[in-house]
Amino acid sequence: MKCRKCGGAAVINMRQHKLALCAEDYLAWLPEQVQRSIEKYEMFSPADKVLVAVSGGKDSLGLWDILARLGYQADGLYIGLGIHGGFGYSDQSRALSQAFAGARGLKLHIVEVEAAYGATIPELAVISNRGHGRPCSVCGLNKRYIMNRVAHDGGYTALVTGHNLDDEVAVLMQNTLNWAGGYLARQAPVLAATRPGLARKAKPLCRIYEREMAAYAIVRGIDYIYDECPHAVGSTTLYYKELLNQLEEKRPGAKLQFYLSFLQAKEAGLFSAAASEPDLHACQRCGQPTTAPGECSFCRLWDKVRAVKGLPTRLPASMLQPHVETEP
Secondary structure (H helix, E strand, O other): OEOOOOOOEOOEEEOOOOEEEOHHHHHHHHHHHHHHHHHHOOOOOOOOEEEEEEOOOHHHHHHHHHHHHOOOEEEEEEEEOOOOOOOOHHHHHHHHHHHHHHHHOOOEEEEEHHHHHOOOHHHHHHHHOOOOOOHHHHHHHHHHHHHHHHHHHOOOOEEEOOOOHHHHHHHHHHHHHOOOHHHHHHOOOEEOOOOOOOOEEEOOOOOOOHHHHHHHHHHHOOOOOOOOOHHHOOOHHHHHHHHHHHHHHHOOOHHHHHHHHHHHHHHOOOOHHHOOOOOOEEOOOOOOEEOOOOOOHHHHHHHHHHHHOOOOOOOOHHHHOOOOEEEO
8 A cells, every 4th residue: 555645655544534555644744743733622732741641652752752752842751650560551551651751851750649648540440349359440540630630730731631523422422321411521532721730731642543642652653552551341431342343334434423523522612511610629638629628638548548557646747758760
């Protein structure tokens, strides 16, 4: 197959776009698409300071690479979850993130959950029994807290994540099938910092297919962790991704059409009745915004876990702030 632009050998054929490109043209085309999303949804500007949440995977490292190539002031944040079983997921993902940043002279912030608070994410899940002992629930809670705090306290204009189109439409499908109006109203390429203490959040890859990011990482020579988190096996999100892949195979472009049509419906006011902001207030201990009465879920969760482990509880606000290692 030939590149549609130069006639050379194509490295990727994107049926959804009716476009095949060679390596050189593809490495130019994809950043252009990301830039279009940044501008269209007014995510941030070249003058802004951006924090990229990185996991060692193709999407987050690929996004960081693209933002650096586009000239943005982008630093990285890696959160060590302490998932060491099987192939050493956390150890590999940290090493790959560090190697990526070091090779390009980029700044990487590192927060190790166990060192900061006293337990790994798998331990936290078992002790708290939140999500029936599965780590995903407590993992999400901790990552959201740490990412928001590091971005806000570090003076970053935006916290960006590597959620791609496949991620977005899987969540959209699940919420649509359940008519989860609140979640549908909040799903967007950009979440503004509507309350003090919140960081602005953006998803520059929201219109980029997962396959496109994998091709970018390979062609660009980015070494990334290929395996999913071992605790993701059997997750609902992966199930919906499989269903959507079957649809995409028969109808190329179906995922993108589904997502863009949803955004158009939101803009037209379809979910306006469910779009009311939750009642947020500052946590009495750490000061972060929360809907929970008194103290936030993060503070209460860690009090419980530290008590079970025989560690000091009722940590002061200064101890609840993540300890950040920074590598130039």
